[in-house]
Amino acid sequence: MRKAMERQQRFGCQPISEVQLNVNCRDEIIPILAALQHIYCQPKLRDELLRAVAADVNGKTSRKRGRKGLDYWPITVLAAVRLGCNFDYDKLQDLAEQHGALRQIMGIGGWGDDNDSKKSLDWRRIRDNIALIRPQTLECINHLIVAEGHRLVPEAVKSTRADSFVVETNIHYPTESSLIRDGLRKVIDCAVFLASLLGVAGWRQHKQLYRKVKRLVRETDRIAARKGAGYQERIKSRYVELLALADTLLARADDLQNQCARNGGVDLNVLAAAVELKTFVQRTRHVCGTATRRVINGEIVPNSEKLFSIFETHTQLYKRGKAAEPIQFGRLAMIYEDGAGFITHCYLPARDAEDRDIVVEQTRKLQQRLGGRIERASFDRGFHSPQNQTELAKIITCPCLPKPGASQAAEQEKQAPLQFRQARQSHPGVESAINALECGNGLQRCRDRTETGFERYLQLAVLGRNLHVLGKLLLSRSNVGCNASRSQRKKVAA
Secondary structure: OOOOOOOOOOOOOOOHHHOOOOOOOOOOOOHHHHHHHHEEEHHHHHHHHHHHHHHHHHHOOOOOOHHHOHHHHHHHHHHHHHHOOOOOHHHHHHHHHHHHHHHHHOOOOOOOHHHHHHHOHHEEEHHHHOOOOOHHHHHHHHHHHHHHHHHHHHHHEEEEEEEEEEOOOOOOOOOOOHHHHHHHHHHHHHHHHEEEEEEEEOOOOHHHHHHHHHHHHHHHHHHHHHHOOHHHHHHHHOOOOHHHHHHHHHHHHHHHHHHHHHHHOOOHHHHHHHHHHHHHHHHHHHHHHHHHHHHHOOHHHHHHHHOOOOOOOOOOOOEEOOOOOEEEEEEEOOOEEEOOOOEEEOOOOOOOOOOHHHHHHHHHHHHOOOOOOOOEEOOHHOOOOOOHHHHHHHHOOEEEEEOOOHHHHHHHHHHOHHHHHHHHHHHHHHHHHHHHHHHHOOOEEOOOHHHHHHHHHHHHHHHHHHHHHHHHHHHHHHHOOOOHHHHOOOOOOO
C-alpha cells in the first residue's frame, strides 16, 4: 500500500512548507532541499511529478493493496538527494535516518525520532524503490523542473550551449585475457550452481580449474607488461593454452545446458540458472573469438566488434584526444545548458554515433519542447559539418558552430555577427557544467549496473544538478547574500 505523501502531520514533524533550512551552510544538500520544498509548495507541479512517479512504482499493481511501502514523495526526495549530493546508498541511508531537515522534507520526522521509521529505511529498500523509476520518467521530471526554473528566469531560455562527454562505466581496464578470466569465472560459478540444482556430477574440481585459468592469465599479463625480445611468440603460446582451456570449459558448459534442457522440467530456479549460464557462455565465446583473431591470426579487429566488459556489455571505447584521458571506456552523453545553468536536455546517443550525427536532431527536439524560444546556441567544432551549419540555421536564429582548422575558424569569426562572437566566448562555460556533473553528481563513473541502470544514473545526476541550480536561485532571492546561494566562499570578519 502506498500514498503520494503523508497527509496527516505526525507529532514532532513540521509541515514541509515551514521547515527551516540552515542557509548559512554551503553544503550541497541545502539548495536541493530548498528546491524540493519549493516544488512541494507548488501543488500543480508537485502532483504532476508524483503522478509520474506513481505510474512507475505502481504501474502494474494496486497502490491500495499489499504491505505498506515508501510513499511517492519520500522516494522522489531520496532519488533527488542521492546523486544531487553524490552519495552512495549507505551514506543516503544514514542521512535518511539521522539528518533532521531531510527527514522533515520527506515528511517522516516522527515523535522522538521513532526507531520504526529508521528501521524501514534500509539501503536495499531505498535502492529498490529508486530503481522502480524509469529513466524516461526521470527525464520528464527534469523537464518539469526546468520549466519551473524558466518561469522564474524567463531570459535563461534564450541562450544555450551544448557539448558531449564520456561517462565511464564501472569496469576494470579490459584486455582479452582478463575478460576471458571474468567470463570463465562466471561460467564456472553458474555451472556449479546449475549442476547442484540438477544433481549432476562433473564439476567437483571447479576451484582447481579456475586457479589454472588465473595462472595462465597472470602469466599472459606479465609477458604483456614486460615485453622483451620475442614477447609476441611467448604471449601467443600462453593465449593458445588459455583458449584451449576455455574451449574445454565452454564445451562442458554446453553439455550441462543440454542436460538441463532434457531434465530441467519447469523449475524456475533451474530455468533462471540456465539462462544466466547461456548468457555468460555466449559472451565468453565472443571474447575468445576476438582474441583468436587478434592475437593468433594477427588481424586488426574493429572496436565495434569488441566486447569491453563481460558484465557491462554496452561499454564503448572512445579516443577523444584528451590530454589527461586519451582513452575512455563508457558511453557518450550530450547535454544542453541554458543561461541560468539548468541542464535543459540530456541525451544518450547510440553506441556508434558521433557528435555531428546527433546535434541537429537533438537541437530541433529541444527547440520544439521549449516553444521555439532559443535564440542563440553554441557548439564546439566537433559538431561541425556543412550540412549541420545549414540545418541549425533553420532551427535557431544565431547558431554558433565553429569550423575546424585555425584558418577557417579565423575567417568565419571575422565575417560572423556580434552574437556569434559572444556565444563563442561564453561557450567554454559548458565545461564547468560538465565538471559539476562529474565531480558533484557522480558522472565521473557510473556506479549502477546494466544499460538501463546507466540511463537512470545519468538522469538522476541531471535531476540533482537541476535541483541544485533551482535551489540556489530560490535562496538568492529569499535570503540575499546567504552562504548557501554562493558559488565561492567569502571571507567574513571575526
